Amino acid sequence: MRIILHIWRQRNAAEKGRMVRxxxxxxxxxxxxxxxLDVLNEDLIVKGEDPVAFDHDCREGICxxxxxxxxxxxxxxxxxxxxxxxxxRHFKDGDELYLEPWRAxxxxxxxxxxxxxxxxxxxxxxxxFISAATGSAPDxxxxxxxxxxxxxxxxxxxxxxxxxxxxxxxxASASLFMAAKIAHLGLLPQGHPEREQRVVAMVAQARQExxxxxxxxxxxxxxxxxxxxxxxxxxxxxxxxxxKWTGRAGLVDD
Amino acid sequence: MELDSKCPTGxxxxxWDRHRFNLxxxxxxxxxxxxxxVVGTGxxxxxxxxxxxxxxxxxxxxxxxxxxxxAHSIAAQGGINAAKNxxxxxxxxYRLFYDTVKGGDFRxxxxxxxxxxxxxxxIIDQCVAxxxxxxxxxxxxxxxxxxxxxxxxxTFYARGQTGQQLLxxxxxxxxxxxxTGQVQMFPRTEMLDLIVIDGRARGxxxxxxxxxxxxxxxxETVVLGxxxxxxxxxxxxNAKGCxxxxxxxxxxxxxxxxxxxxxxxxxxxxxxxxxxxxxxxLMSESLRNDGRVWVxxxxxDHRPASxxxxxxxxxxxxxxxxxxxxxxxxxxxxxxxxxxxxxxRGVGExxxxxxxxxxxxxxxxxxxxxxxxxxxxxxxxxRITGEDPYQAPMRIFPAIHYTMGGLWVDYNLMSTIPGLYxxxxxxxxxxxxxxxxxxxxxxxxxDGYFVLPNTINDYIAATKLEKIDTAHPAVKEVESQVAxxxxxxxxxxGTRSVDSYHRELGKLMWEYCGMSRTAEGLxxxxxxxxxxxxxxxxDVKVLGAGEELNQSLEKAGRVADFFELSELICLDALDRNxxxxxxxxxxxxxxxxxxxxxxxxxxxxAAWEFRGVGNPPxxxxxxxxxxxxxxxxxxxx
Numbered sequence: 001m002r003i004i005l006h007i008w009r010q011r012n013a014a015e016k017g018r019m020v021r022x023x024x025x026x027x028x029x030x031x032x033x034x035x036x037l038d039v040l041n042e043d044l045i046v047k048g049e050d051p052v053a054f055d056h057d058c059r060e061g062i063c064x065x066x067x068x069x070x071x072x073x074x075x076x077x078x079x080x081x082x083x084x085x086x087x088x089r090h091f092k093d094g095d096e097l098y099l100e101p102w103r104a105x106x107x108x109x110x111x112x113x114x115x116x117x118x119x120x121x122x123x124x125x126x127x128x129f130i131s132a133a134t135g136s137a138p139d140x141x142x143x144x145x146x147x148x149x150x151x152x153x154x155x156x157x158x159x160x161x162x163x164x165x166x167x168x169x170x171x172a173s174a175s176l177f178m179a180a181k182i183a184h185l186g187l188l189p190q191g192h193p194e195r196e197q198r199v200v201a202m203v204a205q206a207r208q209e210x211x212x213x214x215x216x217x218x219x220x221x222x223x224x225x226x227x228x229x230x231x232x233x234x235x236x237x238x239x240x241x242x243x244k245w246t247g248r249a250g251l252v253d254d
Numbered sequence: 255m256e257l258d259s260k261c262p263t264g265x266x267x268x269x270w271d272r273h274r275f276n277l278x279x280x281x282x283x284x285x286x287x288x289x290x291x292v293v294g295t296g297x298x299x300x301x302x303x304x305x306x307x308x309x310x311x312x313x314x315x316x317x318x319x320x321x322x323x324x325a326h327s328i329a330a331q332g333g334i335n336a337a338k339n340x341x342x343x344x345x346x347x348y349r350l351f352y353d354t355v356k357g358g359d360f361r362x363x364x365x366x367x368x369x370x371x372x373x374x375x376x377i378i379d380q381c382v383a384x385x386x387x388x389x390x391x392x393x394x395x396x397x398x399x400x401x402x403x404x405x406x407x408x409t410f411y412a413r414g415q416t417g418q419q420l421l422x423x424x425x426x427x428x429x430x431x432x433x434t435g436q437v438q439m440f441p442r443t444e445m446l447d448l449i450v451i452d453g454r455a456r457g458x459x460x461x462x463x464x465x466x467x468x469x470x471x472x473x474e475t476v477v478l479g480x481x482x483x484x485x486x487x488x489x490x491x492n493a494k495g496c497x498x499x500x501x502x503x504x505x506x507x508x509x510x511x512x513x514x515x516x517x518x519x520x521x522x523x524x525x526x527x528x529x530x531x532x533x534x535x536l537m538s539e540s541l542r543n544d545g546r547v548w549v550x551x552x553x554x555d556h557r558p559a560s561x562x563x564x565x566x567x568x569x570x571x572x573x574x575x576x577x578x579x580x581x582x583x584x585x586x587x588x589x590x591x592x593x594x595x596x597x598x599r600g601v602g603e604x605x606x607x608x609x610x611x612x613x614x615x616x617x618x619x620x621x622x623x624x625x626x627x628x629x630x631x632x633x634x635x636x637r638i639t640g641e642d643p644y645q646a647p648m649r650i651f652p653a654i655h656y657t658m659g660g661l662w663v664d665y666n667l668m669s670t671i672p673g674l675y676x677x678x679x680x681x682x683x684x685x686x687x688x689x690x691x692x693x694x695x696x697x698x699x700x701d702g703y704f705v706l707p708n709t710i711n712d713y714i715a716a717t718k719l720e721k722i723d724t725a726h727p728a729v730k731e732v733e734s735q736v737a738x739x740x741x742x743x744x745x746x747x748g749t750r751s752v753d754s755y756h757r758e759l760g761k762l763m764w765e766y767c768g769m770s771r772t773a774e775g776l777x778x779x780x781x782x783x784x785x786x787x788x789x790x791x792x793d794v795k796v797l798g799a800g801e802e803l804n805q806s807l808e809k810a811g812r813v814a815d816f817f818e819l820s821e822l823i824c825l826d827a828l829d830r831n832x833x834x835x836x837x838x839x840x841x842x843x844x845x846x847x848x849x850x851x852x853x854x855x856x857x858x859x860a861a862w863e864f865r866g867v868g869n870p871p872x873x874x875x876x877x878x879x880x881x882x883x884x885x886x887x888x889x890x891x
Contacts, residue, residue: 048797058326089640137382
């Protein structure tokens with residue numbers, strides 16, 4: 001089939017970008033979306049035109065490196081699917097697709113569809129961990145974890161840090177990403193000693209990174225390729241209130 | 255060159271303890287005076303960087319991805335082995351050691367493997383403490399499942415995303431250290447060369463992938479945790495960015511490369527669908543716990559699976575290996591799938607696939623149980639192929655997955671360049687000629703969390719190093735060589751893309767140095783590679799400039815290295831006139847078609863020394879001795 005692409009082209013962070021129209025005339029239904037971009041790039045290189053820069057690595061939906069807006073939706077139309085796992089059988093001959101990079105102030109464009117997501121790393125560095133220095137651990141079975149809690153923790157831990165939630169959110173909020181980490185660690189007994197500091201420090205960092213606030217719209221949940229539930233944000237809010245009531249975090253005064 | 259493995263002697267149970275006691279220590283106050291470079295942020299690199307920083311060392315950590323959390327360890331699905339014997343099914347450290355030495359077809363070091371089995375216990379504890387959400391039973395205790403090559407259940411798992419969860423544990427530990435300033439992180443930065451001064455590794459030269467600037471970083475020691483080289487084959491289960499550049503350039507600076515021909519083919523991958531295919535997707539080995547592998551009994555039987563009656567199906571693994579059945583090790587399962595296809599009994603459009611069937615398991619356990627165990631893998635299969643594996647069996651075919659070979663290291667994980675340590679898949683040390691399932695995660699974390707942080711002190715404490723800065727002439731020399739290669743690639747301005755050359759090389763390697771190899775085929779490959787490499791260097795088309803984000807340029811450098819490394823892989827395969835593990839030479843097989851080792855002549859690790867591109871490398875042998883597990887023909891019957 002033939003697919004028409006309008007792709008955001010921007011040489012670097014300093015220059016202005018624009019949409020450019022391309023045609024890929026030989027798309028097979030078995031191709032992945034990124035393989036279609038490979039075919040386009042191969043063609044551009046032979047013609048001597050600069051290939052489209054896009055981030056990708058594992059191409060099996062787990063590294064979280066790929067992603068762009070397809071017709072205004074993070075990772076395209078298929079629910080629970082990253083761009084690399086989206087196959088062309090979900091499109092039809094003659095479809096016109098608009099590809100743009102993640103749009104968020106906290107994710108500046110590096111080139112074409114590539115953005116800088118290091119703000120996510122700084123959120124984790126602020127508190128998204130359990131301080132268990134190597135060598136200090138008790139036996140793995142010393143702390144039983146109810147199966148249900150382990151499952152809920154795993155549901156949240158499945159986040160791949162791709163940024164689709166931020167890109168889709170009208171407020172460019174990182175709440176789903178942060179809350180997934182807070183839920184993952186907070187639902188396990190190992191995560192309890194640091195629960196107050198964790199939530200307070202991460203929320204403070206998110207403000208510094210200029211991520212927006214959550215206004216319960218739910219676009220994030222709708223596009224999350226790992227189907228992280230909006231309820232983790234409620235859990236984060238409870239953890240935040242708890243931290244303030246107990247006063248143990250002692251890190252914010254607002 | 256004399257290869258000193260520095261392996262301790264005496265009773266194997268206490269070797270690691272005694273060795274650790276004999277290593278020198280660095281006192282906590284002095285640790286902060288030292289800088290360690292860690293390249294790669296997978297399970298090995300990430301856990302090493304975090305643990306070294308916790309000890310108080312200054313760490314500079316590098317990865318080519320946009321975040322340390324993206325390293326390809328993240329894609330490991332099935333699980334991680336540990337000899338906890340939580341299930342009272344006869345497991346022990348000794349049994350894990352035994353299974354791993356045997357699984358590796360007697361081409362690994364006993365001392366290393368025993369240490370790995372011992373440390374497996376600590377790894378699980380460490381990961382649980384970090385908050386890795388391992389699967390639990392209703393009691394709240396940790397759950398286990400079985401994996402290939404073992405008859406006990408010792409594999410810990412987090413759904414089908416064990417690698418992801420373990421990596422996030424290491425990544426979060428690393429981010430904690432970045433937050434305290436103990437680790438300086440350099441994402442989107444690729445190591446392009448190693449700086450060796452007075453025979454010692456002193457730093458690396460990197461390229462910032464966004465600005466293109468070439469920079470030098472200096473330290474007392476350099477640690478490479480940069481993964482394997484499976485992408486030599488173009489199509490593999492590796493991530494697109496996985497490459498051999500760091501280890502290959504260290505090899506060119508003097509680090510010996512051991513057993514390059516030991517490559518692992520994973521039996522259960524989704525088959526190739528077309529020429530545009532960019533990678534192959536693995537379906538976890540854990541599926542073989544409940545899935546049954548079969549092909550039609552008759553050649554060229556094109557009926558849909560559901561119409562082939564039971565008595566016309568050949569469950570060839572269960573038939574040939576009744577005691578291990580579908581859970582034979584990877585090399586055995588892959589070779590048998592290939593021979594079924596070679597006999598014309600393959601299924602699917604291309605005939606290059608076998609069935610992995612869950613019909614019986616679904617009947618026995620019900621769909622909800624199968625969904626709980628493998629739901630995400632079934633979903634992934636359906637997304638890629640458009641077929642529902644709950645209804646029709648999966649079609650699978652072997653693909654390159656892991657490389658057991660890598661830079662040669664001693665028991666301390668130090669390469670033949672003093673001060674250069676190599677950990678995880680990048681080294682050659684623990685898996686011999688074949689790696690068992692759920693052992694890669696174990697080795698990566700053992701090296702990073704527990705081995706390296708103990709052994710690296712010894713070198714730092716014992717070595718007096720001259721102070722150097724980036725103005726040092728040797729540093730400038732390496733920088734200019736790196737810049738020169740970049741310039742050369744950009745100036746070729748040929749006609750074909752980097753990917754087209756990579757694909758061409760991959761096809762050649764898969765055909766002649768893949769699942770089975772012959773002297774004739776290898777000689778053919780060895781005559782083609784230099785010619786192809788020459789064409790690449792005259793005809794590749796890399797657009798753009800060096801001072802910007804240029805993904806073609808990044809790939810070009812990596813593929814240039816693959817062109818050199820592939821020659822060494824074939825040479826090693828040709829030199830090893832035996833079959834063992836993942837290295838199957840058609841000339842050397844038993845009457846039943848199993849791999850025939852030649853212990854009298856080849857019971858050694860082949861460590862190759864670089865002598866210039868196009869010049870034959872020099873072979874150094876590290877003899878292997880087996881005091882505990884005596885080499886026998888591996889039998890899974």
